[in-house]
Amino acid sequence: MLERIRALMVKEFIQIVRDRRTLIIILVQPMMMLFLFGYAINTTVDHIPTVIADQVRDQRSRDFVRAVVNTGYFDVVGDVPDAGAARSTIDSGAAKVAFIIPPTFGADVLAGRPAQVQALIDGSDPNVAQTALLTANTLAQARGVQLLAESTGRSISSPLDLRPNILYNPGLQSANFMIPGLIGVILQIQAVLLTAFAVVRERERGTLEQLIVTPIRPTEMILGKLLPYVAIAFAQVGATLLIGTLWFGVPINGSLLLLMLLSLLFLIGALGMGLLISTVSRTQAQAMQTTMLTVMPAFIISGFMFPRESMPQAIRLLSYILPLTYFLEILRGIILKGIGLEYLYGQALALLIFAIVIAALSVIRFHKSLE
Amino acid sequence: MSAVQPDGAFAIHTQALTKRFGTVAAVDRLDLDVRVGEILGLVGPDGAGKTTTLRMLAGVIAPTAGSATVLGFDVVGEGDRARRQVGYVAQRFSLYGDLTVEENIRFFAQVYGLRPSEWTTWADEILAFSGLAEFQKRLADDLSGGMRQKLALSCALIHRPHVLLLDEPTAGVDPVSRRDLWRILYRLQADGYTVLLSTAYLDEAERCHRVGFLGQGRLLAVGTPDTLRAQLPHTLVEITLALPTPDSLRRARDLARLASVTRGAQLFGDRLHVLVDSPADVEDVARQVASEVAIRQVAATPPTLEDVFLAARGAPEEGA
Numbered sequence: 103m104l105e106r107i108r109a110l111m112v113k114e115f116i117q118i119v120r121d122r123r124t125l126i127i128i129l130v131q132p133m134m135m136l137f138l139f140g141y142a143i144n145t146t147v148d149h150i151p152t153v154i155a156d157q158v159r160d161q162r163s164r165d166f167v168r169a170v171v172n173t174g175y176f177d178v179v180g181d182v183p184d185a186g187a188a189r190s191t192i193d194s195g196a197a198k199v200a201f202i203i204p205p206t207f208g209a210d211v212l213a214g215r216p217a218q219v220q221a222l223i224d225g226s227d228p229n230v231a232q233t234a235l236l237t238a239n240t241l242a243q244a245r246g247v248q249l250l251a252e253s254t255g256r257s258i259s260s261p262l263d264l265r266p267n268i269l270y271n272p273g274l275q276s277a278n279f280m281i282p283g284l285i286g287v288i289l290q291i292q293a294v295l296l297t298a299f300a301v302v303r304e305r306e307r308g309t310l311e312q313l314i315v316t317p318i319r320p321t322e323m324i325l326g327k328l329l330p331y332v333a334i335a336f337a338q339v340g341a342t343l344l345i346g347t348l349w350f351g352v353p354i355n356g357s358l359l360l361l362m363l364l365s366l367l368f369l370i371g372a373l374g375m376g377l378l379i380s381t382v383s384r385t386q387a388q389a390m391q392t393t394m395l396t397v398m399p400a401f402i403i404s405g406f407m408f409p410r411e412s413m414p415q416a417i418r419l420l421s422y423i424l425p426l427t428y429f430l431e432i433l434r435g436i437i438l439k440g441i442g443l444e445y446l447y448g449q450a451l452a453l454l455i456f457a458i459v460i461a462a463l464s465v466i467r468f469h470k471s472l473e
Numbered sequence: 474m475s476a477v478q479p480d481g482a483f484a485i486h487t488q489a490l491t492k493r494f495g496t497v498a499a500v501d502r503l504d505l506d507v508r509v510g511e512i513l514g515l516v517g518p519d520g521a522g523k524t525t526t527l528r529m530l531a532g533v534i535a536p537t538a539g540s541a542t543v544l545g546f547d548v549v550g551e552g553d554r555a556r557r558q559v560g561y562v563a564q565r566f567s568l569y570g571d572l573t574v575e576e577n578i579r580f581f582a583q584v585y586g587l588r589p590s591e592w593t594t595w596a597d598e599i600l601a602f603s604g605l606a607e608f609q610k611r612l613a614d615d616l617s618g619g620m621r622q623k624l625a626l627s628c629a630l631i632h633r634p635h636v637l638l639l640d641e642p643t644a645g646v647d648p649v650s651r652r653d654l655w656r657i658l659y660r661l662q663a664d665g666y667t668v669l670l671s672t673a674y675l676d677e678a679e680r681c682h683r684v685g686f687l688g689q690g691r692l693l694a695v696g697t698p699d700t701l702r703a704q705l706p707h708t709l710v711e712i713t714l715a716l717p718t719p720d721s722l723r724r725a726r727d728l729a730r731l732a733s734v735t736r737g738a739q740l741f742g743d744r745l746h747v748l749v750d751s752p753a754d755v756e757d758v759a760r761q762v763a764s765e766v767a768i769r770q771v772a773a774t775p776p777t778l779e780d781v782f783l784a785a786r787g788a789p790e791e792g793a
Contacts, residue, residue: 109583113572120571308567312628315531315561316584317553 110326297376619650
């Protein structure tokens, strides 16, 4: 039994090394995703291109403009004469935010009347608009308190003093959020796709028929075909963690052993899913399509990129039937929060149930498909 | 090299072997016996049930009904032991194209659980007589059609089976390689192997010790090529036209079919083969054809297996 599994594994490794498509999936895809998601997908918005229409140009208006720049969220890319010109720069896309300081600004401040500043915000990207709005509001409040102090000649402090303490990711680094989740996504895609490919390839080439007439038992066939991909998947988890730590500076705060154990649990489910897909696909192209069909929704609703809290109830419920949802909580829990099974037992149990159910289903279906 | 002679006269024995796909019976109550040490060829058109029969015997698919044994082992009840006796070469090339000749053979040897001492010398021997020795490092995908078939045969032989099941082993193989393959098959047979193969070529069937005609999943006739020919209850007349064109040939065939004594008529290249009941009827047919088409020659001729097969199928064949 062992030598048959070993023979299959050796054969599988030789084929992996010789198959350019598989090699690209194994080597290039995870690295590409790692660097794309590590860099390009930056959910923290700053450096928003901004124009200023300063129609006063006195000390106070210049102070206001300086305060805008000092937030770090707005990059002043130009001065425009009036509101109309400001609107057209936003229309053209050259700026996303415009601050218009009307001619009455100085006089209003002096007279102690509420001085108006207009902010035009491009709302087509809600993320950018939200950040701009929040920052502008905070800025206006702070400046307001300061102006009040100046006009009354007394030092005034806000009656409410919020002292935020951001846990786990104090720098609010996107990479710290994305990279742990990426481990789950990479494992999901790789395990499902590679398994489906590996089994469908045998069917497509007719080699499965040749294997059936040998003394290989279906269980040995499954083990021999899938174990190489378990090894590859673990190498990928290791590489992702390593690059995450060394390159992106993502700290691993929890137990690495627990992380690996629960990854194995998740992997069993994903490999089973791949095997399941292989039983309903005749060609590698079909396997690819089916995989994408199952992986894409998981991407979107598992909480990998978008917070599940803001999803409609129905979609949230749907996300509970995805193993990735639980695995992401585990990954972020262990890596970022440094918590262990005392908090994650629920998610771990969910993964265990998925692993057993999917593995059993896929093995039964695979047995049937040999007939 | 030699295969052990097992007990019992039959290497393969099937009884009312049946395989249905949905409502269609691909193999229909087939009774077939293959004697130990013979080469038996299954002949028939596509869809006659050749491949399905071989796949059931190899243990790839399970019969719907009936039974089959290989060297006494039931292919269902004792599937594993039956499979050990069998070397199977599928119709489609089904080895690993991205592995070399050597790697393919090693893989199958290991999958059969053989120790290196059990197979390495044997593999060298197989590779030598199949002429693959110098291509050991070549990827299977880079082999010619004929060499691929030799490799498939080599892999099927690695665990020293007693029975070879070969599904159209010479399909898509050039004439030289085909002759090579037959040389190998005769050698294996001489060493005691039993070979059951399928072929769509009737000229190839002549090379088998015995031939079984399959049609619509049933065994129509079985015997040595000579006995099958002798069984043909008719006289075969070969008519050569003076001016054989596709049109004149078709017209001649249609005319021949009009004669009351004709039992069957088909075109054979640029000649016309007509089956009649007795030599006395030859004249009638010739006269009928000559009424419209000029004839160069009329001769009674020994029937080919194709004539026998078509007669066994009992259908007046349309032909070209």
